Amino acid sequence: MLKPGRRWGPFAHSLIALTLCACANNSSQFESGLRDATLGAPVLSDDKPASQQAEANSADVVLSAYGISNLKPAERPALESDEGGLWSALEEHERMVSVAGNRITDEALNGYIKDVVCKISGPYCPQIRVYVLRVPDFNANMSPTGKMEVWSGLLLRARNEAEMAAVLGHEFGHFLRRHTIQTQRDSVARGNFLQFAAVALGLAGAPAGSMDMMRLADLAGRMAYSRDHEREADGYGLRVLFDNGYDLTASPALWKRLKEERSKADSPDHFNLFTASHPSIEERAEEQTKLTERLSSRITSPQKGRERYLEHILPHRAGFIEDEIARKPKAAALALLDLLIEDGVRLGELYFYKGEVHRQSADKKGPEEALKWYGKALTSEGAPSKLHKFKALAHLRLEQKAQARTEFETYLQKMPKAPDADLVRSQLEELK
Amino acid sequence: MIVLRRTFALLLCCIFLFGCQQTFRVSERLSGNREAKNRIALMPMDVLLYELTAGSDMVPNAVWTENAKKHLLDGIRSNPAFGNLELVEVPNPPIDSPDAKQLASFMQLHAAVGSAVLAHSYVPAYVLPTKGNKLDWTMGPHARNWRDKVNARYALFLHVEDGYADGGRVALMITAALLFGVAIPGGTQSGFASLVDLETGDVVWFNHIARQTGDLRNGQYAKESVDALFLGFPLGKGCVSC
DSSP states (O other), rough: OOSSOOOHHHHHHHHHOOOOOOHHHHHHHHHHHHHHHHHTTOOOOOOHHHHHHHHHHHHHHHGGGGGGOOOOOOOOOOOOHHHHHHHHHHHHHHHHHHTTTBBBHHHHHHHHHHHHHHHHHGGGGGEEEEEEESSSOOOEEOOOSSSSEEEEEHHHOOOSHHHHHHHHHHHHHHHHHHHEEHHHHHHHHHHHHHHHHHHHHHHHHOOOOOOHHHHHHHHHHHHHHHHHHHHHHHHHHHHHHHTTTBBTTTHHEEEEEEEHHHHTOOOOOOOOOTTOOOOHHHHHHHHHHHHHHGGGGGOSSSOOOOHHHHHHHHHHHHHHHHHHHSOHHHHHHHHHHHHHHHTTTSHHHHHHHHHHHHHOOOTTTTTHHHHHHHHHHHTTTOOTHHHHHHHHHHHHTTTHHHHHHHHHHHHHHOOTTTTTTTHHHHHHHHHH | HHHHHHHHHHHHHHHHOOSSSSOOOOOOTOOOOOOOEEEEEOOOOEEEEEEEOOOOOOOEOOOOOOOHHHHHHHEEEEEEEETTEEEEOOOOOOTSSSSHHHHHHHHHHHHHHHHHHHHHOGGGGGOOOOTTTOOBBBBOHHHHHHHHHTTTTTEEEEEEEEEEEOHHHHHHHHHHHHHOOOOOOOEEEEEEEEEEETOOOBEEEEEEEEEEETTTTTTHHHHHHHHHTTHHHHHSOOOOOO
C-alpha cells in the first residue's frame, strides 16, 4: 500500500495492526531466504534491447540505495505454506472487491489503466487484475496474488500518466518483493517474541511499566520494518518511470504537491516514530528529488503522457470531486480544489465545486462566497448546467427570491429533463 | 468476504458471551413439505481455518480450509436431517468472470442479511422490538432468479471460521497457566448456516455456533460441528429437535 488503506480490509490490518513486537533480525532472515531462491533473475527488463538494459543496470546501481534486489514474485505458493494460506484468503477477499458497489466499470478507463499497468509490469501483466474504485483518498494497493486497487483519489490528484505510473510502480514493487508475506512473518515473529518476553519479565519480577516499554519498542520495530518496505517500493516507482522513458520528475512533483495539500488542509504530516507505517512525505519528496537529479540525464525526451491521461480521467472527474467534497472538511476540500485549479484544466467545473464547498458550509458568509465562485465558473470553460440550481439555492439562503427564480428558470431551460425538474418547478411556483 | 467474516466473528463472539439457549430459528413462512424430495443448492462455503499464534496473529491455513470444506460437506450429507434431500453444490467460478460477479453479489447480499439476523435475533441489546426473536428476514424477490439458475427450490449458505493455537501459543497457554494461573484462550469455532427459500427470498431457517471446542481439520470431529450447526434443520425427514 502506498499509504495504510482503510479499505484493504480488517484482515490486512490484522496482519499489520495485531502484530506488535520488534526483532529486526527476523526480517533479514526471511529476505535472505527469498533472495537465495531467485538470485540473478531480472525482474523488469527481460525483453529490453541491450542499450536499454545497460541503462537499467546503471539505474540498478543508483537505486540500490533502496536495497532493491530480485525476488521471484507471482508464483503460486504451495498450499501448505503460510504464503499459500495468505493467497487463498486474499483471493476470497478479491471476490468481494470485484463486486464492490464503488467499483468503476467504465471500459475506457479500465482499459487505459490496465494498459499502463501492463507497460510497467512487462512479463507480469497477465497476472495482474486491476480494480478501479471510487474511494476519495490518495492511494492504491496491490496484493501478492496480483490484485491491484486503484483509487479515484489518486486519479484525481495525479496530473499526468507519469505521476500515476510512479504510484502504480510503487505498488508493483510491493508485489515484486512479496512484501505482504514478509510483513505477516515479521508480525508473527514479533508477536511471539513479545508474549514470551512478557512471561520472562513476569518471572523476573520486572518493575511495572517495563512491559509497556517492550510494547512501545515492538511498535517502533514494526513501523520501521513497514517503512523499509515503503522505501523499497518507492524505488520501484522511480524505476518503472526510468525503464519506460517517463519523466522522472513526476514522482517528486506528486509528493511535493501532496505535502502542500496536507499543510493547506491544516493536517500536516507529523512524523511519529511509533505510528508511521510510511516514511514522511518530506523524506519521500527529498529522496526522490535526489535520485531524479542523478538519473534524469539518462532519459532522452522524457514522456509525461498528459493528454491521454486527461482524456480518460476528465469524464469521471466531477464524480471524483463530489466524493471528496462530501467527505472532507472545508479546508481540505478547498486545498485540493486549489491544487486542481493550479493545474488549469476545465476551470469552470473547478470553480463551481469551490462554490459548492462554500455553499455547503455552515459559515454565514458561505452563500455569498459561493455566488462569487459560481460567477467565476460561468465565465470559464466547463461550468456544468446544474450550477444554476445551486446558485438559486445560494440566493434563497440570502433571501434574494427574484434572483433565485431566474436561476431556477435557467436551470429548467438548460436541463428540462433533469431528474429533479418537477421538484424545481414546484419550488418555482412557491416563489411566485 | 474477509471483511464480512470479521463482522460475523465479532457478532458470534458477543453471542458466545450471552450464551443463548436454543440457537436455531424457523420462519413462520416455511412452506416446504418434509415428505417431498426437496432440492437444495449448497452455495460456495465461506470457510476460513487459521493458526492462532502466541502473539494472537491469525495465520490463514489453506490446506486446513480446503479439508474443512470437504469434511463439512461429508458431515452435511451424512446428517440425518438431510435424509431425503437432494443436495447440489454450486461451484465457485474463476474470479472476475461474469458468473463469479453475479454469484459474489448474491453471496454478499446473503452475508449482509445473515449478519443482520445474527445481530438482531441473538444479541439481546440489538433485538428489534417489532421482530423479537422471530425469524422474519428476506433477501428479496430477486432471489427467484437464482431458483432457475441453480435449479433448486432452496439455497443453503454456510459461513464458518475456526482457529487453532499453534505450538508457540500452546506453550504460552501452559506456561501462563502453570506460572501465573492465567488462562489464555486457544482458538474459537464460530459460524452460521441459513436456508433461503428461492421462491420468495425468505430466510426460512437459521442457526449458529460459537464455541471453544470442535475441530474441522478432522472428519470425525467436523461431523459433530455439523450436527450442532444443523440442529433443527427443518426440511429433511430426519429433522432433529423440530
